[in-house]
Each structure stands twice: as structure tokens, then as C-alpha cells.
Amino acid sequence: MSKKIAPVTQSDFIKAYRVMLTSRVLEEKLAGLYRAGMIKGGVFLGRGQEALSVSVGIQLRRGDIFAPLIRDQGGRLAFGDSILDTLRTYLGSQLGSMRGRDGNIHRGRPRDGYYAMISHLGAMIPSVAGALLARRLKGEQGAVGATCIGDGGTSTGAFHEGLNAAAVDKLPLIVVVANNQYAYSTPNTRQYACADLLDKAAGYGVGAHKADGTRLMDCLQTLRNAIHAAREGGGPQLVVADLLRLVGHGEHDDFAYLDPKLKKSAVGSDCLLLAEKHIIEQGWHTADEVAAWRRETEDEVNATADRVRREPLPDPSEDDWAALSRPEYREQYAAS
Amino acid sequence: MITYLEAIRLAQQKALATDPRVFLYGQDIGSFGGAFKATKNLSAEFPGRVLDAPLSEDAIVGMAIGAAIEGARPIVEMQFADFSTCGLNQIVNHAATLFYRTSVPCPIVVRLPSGGTSGGGPFHSQSLEAIYAHWPGLVVVTPATVEDAYTMLLEAVNIDDPVIFCEHKFLYYHLKADTLPEAALPIGKARIARAGRDATIVTHGAMLHESLAAAQELVEDGYEIEVVDLRSVKPLDTDTILASVARTGRLLCVSEEWPWGGVTAEVLARVATEGFGLLDAAPMRVNAKDTPVPYHPDLWAAHRPTASTIAAAARRLLQL
Ligand SMILES: Cc1ncc(C[n+]2csc(CCOP(=O)(O)OP(=O)(O)O)c2C)c(N)n1
Ligand SMILES: [Mg+2]
Numbered sequence: 001m002s003k004k005i006a007p008v009t010q011s012d013f014i015k016a017y018r019v020m021l022t023s024r025v026l027e028e029k030l031a032g033l034y035r036a037g038m039i040k041g042g043v044f045l046g047r048g049q050e051a052l053s054v055s056v057g058i059q060l061r062r063g064d065i066f067a068p069l070i071r072d073q074g075g076r077l078a079f080g081d082s083i084l085d086t087l088r089t090y091l092g093s094q095l096g097s098m099r100g101r102d103g104n105i106h107r108g109r110p111r112d113g114y115y116a117m118i119s120h121l122g123a124m125i126p127s128v129a130g131a132l133l134a135r136r137l138k139g140e141q142g143a144v145g146a147t148c149i150g151d152g153g154t155s156t157g158a159f160h161e162g163l164n165a166a167a168v169d170k171l172p173l174i175v176v177v178a179n180n181q182y183a184y185s186t187p188n189t190r191q192y193a194c195a196d197l198l199d200k201a202a203g204y205g206v207g208a209h210k211a212d213g214t215r216l217m218d219c220l221q222t223l224r225n226a227i228h229a230a231r232e233g234g235g236p237q238l239v240v241a242d243l244l245r246l247v248g249h250g251e252h253d254d255f256a257y258l259d260p261k262l263k264k265s266a267v268g269s270d271c272l273l274l275a276e277k278h279i280i281e282q283g284w285h286t287a288d289e290v291a292a293w294r295r296e297t298e299d300e301v302n303a304t305a306d307r308v309r310r311e312p313l314p315d316p317s318e319d320d321w322a323a324l325s326r327p328e329y330r331e332q333y334a335a336s
Numbered sequence: 337m338i339t340y341l342e343a344i345r346l347a348q349q350k351a352l353a354t355d356p357r358v359f360l361y362g363q364d365i366g367s368f369g370g371a372f373k374a375t376k377n378l379s380a381e382f383p384g385r386v387l388d389a390p391l392s393e394d395a396i397v398g399m400a401i402g403a404a405i406e407g408a409r410p411i412v413e414m415q416f417a418d419f420s421t422c423g424l425n426q427i428v429n430h431a432a433t434l435f436y437r438t439s440v441p442c443p444i445v446v447r448l449p450s451g452g453t454s455g456g457g458p459f460h461s462q463s464l465e466a467i468y469a470h471w472p473g474l475v476v477v478t479p480a481t482v483e484d485a486y487t488m489l490l491e492a493v494n495i496d497d498p499v500i501f502c503e504h505k506f507l508y509y510h511l512k513a514d515t516l517p518e519a520a521l522p523i524g525k526a527r528i529a530r531a532g533r534d535a536t537i538v539t540h541g542a543m544l545h546e547s548l549a550a551a552q553e554l555v556e557d558g559y560e561i562e563v564v565d566l567r568s569v570k571p572l573d574t575d576t577i578l579a580s581v582a583r584t585g586r587l588l589c590v591s592e593e594w595p596w597g598g599v600t601a602e603v604l605a606r607v608a609t610e611g612f613g614l615l616d617a618a619p620m621r622v623n624a625k626d627t628p629v630p631y632h633p634d635l636w637a638a639h640r641p642t643a644s645t646i647a648a649a650a651r652r653l654l655q656l
Contacts, residue, residue: 102437110405110440118430126398127430134403137359137385161395168390323432323472325441325496329524329571333606
């Protein structure tokens with residue numbers, strides 16, 4: 001590796017914390033709106049995974065590619081998504097980036113390098129790899145692509161095929177596994193039989209990085225190392241962070257299957273509280289200052305939600321119902 | 337003489353030569369030139385743009401999609417159409433939904449060496465155009481001539497939407513043409529391959545040639561059969577089909593696909609709903625038998641429609 005990796009600074013940490021906080025506050029709002037019956041579709045939250053997710057999104061550069069997954073509200077905001085567009089998709093505003101045609105966690109702006117996930121887990125891995133291949137064919141250098149996945153998603157064929165194909169072409173891809181102990185209700189004991197998900201990296205011949213997903217500092221540094229390695233030509237990098245999903249699979253799920261021992265173990269800590277504690281203990285900011293940040297964010301989120309609720313909804317009579325870009329290819333004999 | 341297979345190779349060569357966004361990706365397509373040699377010598381002529389892929393259909397299509405988002409024009413080769421089912425998810429859930437969801441089109445071409453050949457058996461013979469046509473967001477083409485193989489592949493590369501290019505292996509070597517055309521009917525337009533007045537046969541792919549042979553056989557019985565080559569099954573040129581049925585009053589649909597829910601079913605449904613009054617007799621269809629494609633040449637020959645089974649069906653239709 002040529003260039004030296006800069007250590008994570010106080011200002012990096014605080015910047016990342018602020019995005020984590022925004023993500024947490026925004027998701028709390030989404031949960032409230034869900035309970036009030038105002039959300040279109042499902043709500044799947046990333047509570048407890050903000051440190052990891054933000055560490056990915058915030059350390060990518062303009063021109064990089066990011067394909068977030070289900071629990072990446074933090075990483076999305078860090079990569080440039082807004083509170084406004086988040087609320088627009090969840091509340092079904094026509095002005096959202098997906099215009100009501102797809103929503104919530106499936107949103108994205110591919111032209112900005114912010115890919116719109118499909119539900120099928122693992123599918124974004126080869127697609128980000130292919131995007132990086134295209135960049136290489138165009139002669140562009142220096143960009144990386146990152147995508148996130150869960151412990152469950154590592155069992156898909158797409159994960160295997162995508163990571164392997166990326167490794168064969170030594171593409172600058174970072175695959176970030178949030179090992180949050182469950183895939184919906186399925187515990188890791190029913191998901192994989194290797195000692196650690198990181199063991200898979202050797203099998204694919206890719207870089208391996210382990211992070212404590214509850215510790216922002218560790219996540220930032222680990223992702224920084226992984227992104228650096230990919231950018232410097234080290235090929236794909238697999239990052240595995242251990243943590244715990246602190247909510248049900250979706251807001252419909254009461255998480256009754258949670259093993260209480262996990263909750264009390266090291267992975268059960270809340271990364272946001274730990275980061276906050278770190279800021280205060282280091283004397284970087286006072287508890288009052290941190291509390292004020294939260295209130296500020298809450299005000300912004302509430303005001304944005306109020307604004308979005310007054311926006312127009314998608315109008316079926318105005319939609320062009322076009323799945324193809326060429327008008328002459330559209331079905332004219334559809335039974336209706 | 338240029339074969340159907342060579343036309344496909346030449347179309348890819350021209351696409352690579354004229355459009356820097358184009359690259360080819362698939363198993364064994366590099367210096368080996370592909371299982372059927374459809375990319376022979378192309379990796380030497382276009383270094384770095386004809387790439388061998390690992391044995392991963394899902395990743396191959398997934399990578400093509402990402403590349404297309406970044407402005408590339410990938411042409412993906414499936415070694416056989418049958419193996420495209422391992423990449424089905426990326427085709428139907430990612431490529432086909434991208435434009436509708438995000439307004440970003442997905443200009444990929446997926447080449448499927450399709451259809452039966454003697455000895456191909458259950459896993460190297462399938463005709464999958466109907467399943468791909470079922471999903472919104474895909475263009476599905478089935479060239480039946482050397483000329484169409486060439487011009488439609490070049491056109492497919494220029495289309496911003498994902499194109500499933502069903503090239504028929506049975507036609508690879510024995511269909512030949514002297515020259516390749518510059519201009520052609522656009523994708524989405526069917527062609528009257530033979531004009532007639534007594535009945536219409538609507539067909540596509542290798543079955544065009546069986547149908548034309550059947551039509552020739554019926555000349556001896558005094559019948560003039562019109563044969564419509566669909567060329568693309570999605571979009572389906574319903575206007576040309578209806579116009580032909582308006583001339584002949586009788587319809588026979590022929591396809592090498594399995595019968596359930598395929599192209600013949602779709603054509604019959606459209607004619608029955610849009611052109612019932614044009615029909616002088618109940619429409620008919622001939623498909624492959626509803627079993628996996630058999631391996632033994634004798635069984636295979638009886639599994640698929642042939643000129644004689646098509647002619648027999650047409651005679652029954654004409655007597656209705
Ligand atoms: C291929 C596929 N199968 C099933 C599902 C349904 N599903 C959605 S999320 C999920 C669990 C995912 O678990 P994991 O990958 O660990 O991610 P987490 O939800 O824990 O973040 C399942 C089974 C899916 N989206 N994709
Ligand atoms: Mg999980």
C-alpha cells in the first residue's frame with residue numbers, strides 16, 4: 001500500500017456521530033409514523049447499526065459508488081441522501097426520488113452513484129462490481145464501490161458469485177457485513193457453520209477486516225483501512241462487524257425471539273450511546289451540547305415530515321405506466 | 337457465404353468497433369472464442385473488451401447491470417439459454433425493474449443460444465422467450481434469419497432497455513446469406529415471410545423454416561399459406577398479425593416452446609380478443625410436447641413441431 005492511512009480524528013468522530021444521531025432521530029420518527037398508520041409499506045430500521053453504516057457512507061468520496069441495504073439509513077445520509085427524500089419515500093410523496101414506484105429502503109439515485117437496492121439479498125454485490133468494471137474499461141481510476149449486507153445475505157448465491165467475480169477481476173469493491181446475529185428470526189447458528197464470517201474472505205482471496213460494530217471509532221478506522229486498501233489496488237475487501245439489531249426485523253416484528261444473553265453481551269451495546277459517552281468523556285462536548293444537537297435534529301425532522309405530508313401523492317392517471325424507456329415498445333394490447 | 341452464427345459474430349465485431357461503450361462478458365468467450373465460437377478472434381481484435389467470466393450466471397448479469405448504469409453497453413453471452421435461469425433473478429428483478437423504478441435505463445443485451453438441436457437433451461435445448469416476455473421491462477427478440485441475426489443484434493445494442501436476444505442454435509450453421517444488410521425492419525415489427533390467402537401461420541425462430549416448408553407442402557394441395565415471422569415476441573406486433581388474419585380468416589400459431597402460457601397462447605389470446613370477428617374457424621396451435629426436451633434424436637424429432645406436423649395441423653385448420 002502506498003499512501004499512509006490517516007488516523008480518525010476528533011472532528012471525523014463528531015461529524016460521524018452527528019449523522020448517526022440524525023439517522024436515529026429520523027428512524028424514531030419513522031417508527032412513530034408507522035404506528036400512526038401513516039407510512040406506505042414497511043419500515044425496517046437500522047437501530048444499533050448506525051456506527052457501522054455511517055462509517056461506510058461518510059468515508060466514500062464523490063464519484064464512488066454506494067449500494068446500501070436494509071439497515072443503512074445512517075450510511076445513506078452520510079453519502080448524501082436527505083431527511084427530505086427519506087420522508088418523501090416513506091410517506092409516499094410523488095416528489096420522492098422513486099415517484100411512488102418503489103419506496104423506502106429501495107430508494108436511490110443511480111446517476112449519483114447511490115444505487116437503489118432490489119429486495120433480493122446479495123444482488124447488489126455483482127452490480128457494484130460491474131459498475132467498477134465499467135469504470136475501469138472507461139479508463140477511470142481511483143473510485144471504489146461499497147455495498148452492505150447482513151449475516152443472512154452472506155448465505156446467498158449472489159454473495160458468493162458476486163464476491164468471487166469481483167475478486168477474479170481485482171475490483172475495488174468493499175463488501176460490509178453487518179453481523180447483527182439474526183436474519184429475520186434465524187440465528188447465526190442456523191445461518192453458517194464457519195467460526196467467523198470473516199473466514200470466508202480467505203476462500204475468495206479478498207482482504208479481511210473485522211470491526212466492533214458497537215464502537216464508532218473502530219468502525220471508522222476499519223472502514224478507512226478497507227476503503228484505502230481497495231482504492232490502492234488491493235482488490236475486494238470484506239469487512240465484518242459484529243453487533244446486534246436493537247429492534248425487530250421490521251416495525252411489525254416484536255423481536256420475541258431475541259436471546260436475552262445476546263442483549264447483555266458485548267454486541268448488545270448501543271453504538272449511539274457509546275459514541276455519545278466517548279464525546280463527553282473526552283471532553284469534546286458537554287452532555288447539554290449533545291442534547292441540544294438531538295433537539296435540533298428532532299425539530300428539523302418534524303418540520304420536514306409536516307411539509308412532506310402536504311405534498312401531492314402519486315396519481316395513477318398521470319403515471320405513464322412505462323417499464324421500458326422506448327415508448328414504441330410499450331404494450332398496447334394489455335388486458336385491462 | 338455468411339452463416340447465422342457468423343452474422344452474430346460480425347454484429348458483435350461491428351458493435352465493438354463502432355461503439356467504445358460496448359464490451360462482451362461471458363464464459364469462455366475470450367481467447368477461446370466461446371462455446372459456439374460466436375466471439376472467435378474478438379478478444380485479440382479488441383483487447384480488454386471481451387472478458388472471460390467465472391461460471392456465475394447471476395454475477396454475470398448482475399455485473400452487466402452495474403456496468404450499464406455506468407454508461408457501458410455490455411453484451412452478455414449465456415453459454416446456453418438453459419443456464420440463463422441461474423441468472424434469472426438479475427434479469428427479471430434488477431434489469432427489468434430499473435427504468436421503471438429509477439428512470440435510469442438498463443442497456444444490456446443477454447444473448448441466449450436457444451432451442452433444440454439433435455442430441456441436445458433436456459438442459460441444452462430450451463426455448464425461454466415466453467418466460468422473459470412475461471416480465472415487464474424486457475425486450476425479447478427471436479431472429480429467424482441470418483439478416484435479422486445481424487441487424488437485430490446491432491439494434492439491440494443501441495436500445496436503452498434490456499434485450500433478451502434468443503438466437504437459435506439450430507440455425508447457427510445451415511442458414512446462410514450472401515451479404516448482410518445495412519437497413520432492416522426495426523425490432524417490434526413482424527415480417528410477412530410468405531404471402532398467402534387461405535390461412536396464416538404465426539411463428540418465430542427456427543419454426544419459421546419448418547412453417548415455410550409446411551406452407552410449400554400445402555401448395556400441392558392448392559393452398560396458399562401466409563407465414564408471419566414475429567421477429568420479436570416482446571413487443572409483439574399484434575397489428576401485423578391481425579392484418580394477416582383479416583386477409584386469411586384462419587390462424588395457426590407455431591412455436592418450439594412448451595405449450596403452457598407461451599407465445600402461441602399470447603398470440604391466440606390477442607386474436608381471440610381483438611380480432612374474433614376476423615376468424616372463419618377456431619384458431620389452432622402447434623407447440624413442443626409438454627415434457628422436458630428429450631435427448632435421443634428420434635424422440636427429439638417427435639417432440640418439436642416439424643414441417644409435417646405443422647402441415648397436418650394446417651390441413652385440419654383449412655377443413656374447419
Ligand atoms: C433472496 C432473498 N430471500 C429472502 C428475502 C426476505 N428477507 C428480507 S430481509 C431478510 C433477513 C435478512 O437478514 P440479514 O441478511 O441478516 O440482514 P438483516 O435483516 O439482519 O439486516 C429476509 C429473509 C429477501 N429479501 N431476499
Ligand atoms: Mg442479520
